[in-house]
Amino acid sequence: MGFNLLFLALAALFVGPLTLRIVGERRQILRFLDGLILVSVAGLVLGVFLPHAWATIGIAALPLFAGGLVVPTLAERLRHGVSNRVHSATVLVGVSALVLHAVTDGIGLAESGE
Numbered sequence: 001m002g003f004n005l006l007f008l009a010l011a012a013l014f015v016g017p018l019t020l021r022i023v024g025e026r027r028q029i030l031r032f033l034d035g036l037i038l039v040s041v042a043g044l045v046l047g048v049f050l051p052h053a054w055a056t057i058g059i060a061a062l063p064l065f066a067g068g069l070v071v072p073t074l075a076e077r078l079r080h081g082v083s084n085r086v087h088s089a090t091v092l093v094g095v096s097a098l099v100l101h102a103v104t105d106g107i108g109l110a111e112s113g114e
Contacts, residue, residue: 006106013102 023029045065053061075090 003110005109006103009102009106009109010099013099 019033023033050061050065053064
């Protein structure tokens with residue numbers, strides 16, 4: 001079962017780009033998917049992650065939550081004045097971090113025996 005969870009954690013990284021390639025430029029489908037993802041992520045963060053963080057580390061969860069909202073927003077606004085080269089490097093670092101996160105999640109799930 002652990003290997004299956006690791007596989008699913010890694011396979012999830014390919015679903016987004018594959019879906020975009022399949023959907024192409026169909027604006028209505030892209031708008032629907034954007035809304036679905038926004039609501040899903042907001043539900044996970046507000047309904048699962050934030051309460052768990054609050055139970056684990058207490059009030060310190062709030063500034064971390066706020067930073068998770070503010071930092072990406074500021075980075076995206078500041079990006080407009082930055083060259084494509086810097087933006088590409090930032091995306092590469094972000095995707096690499098996402099892959100590392102998925103791998104460590106999968107390893108953690110495999111080790112826990114769930």
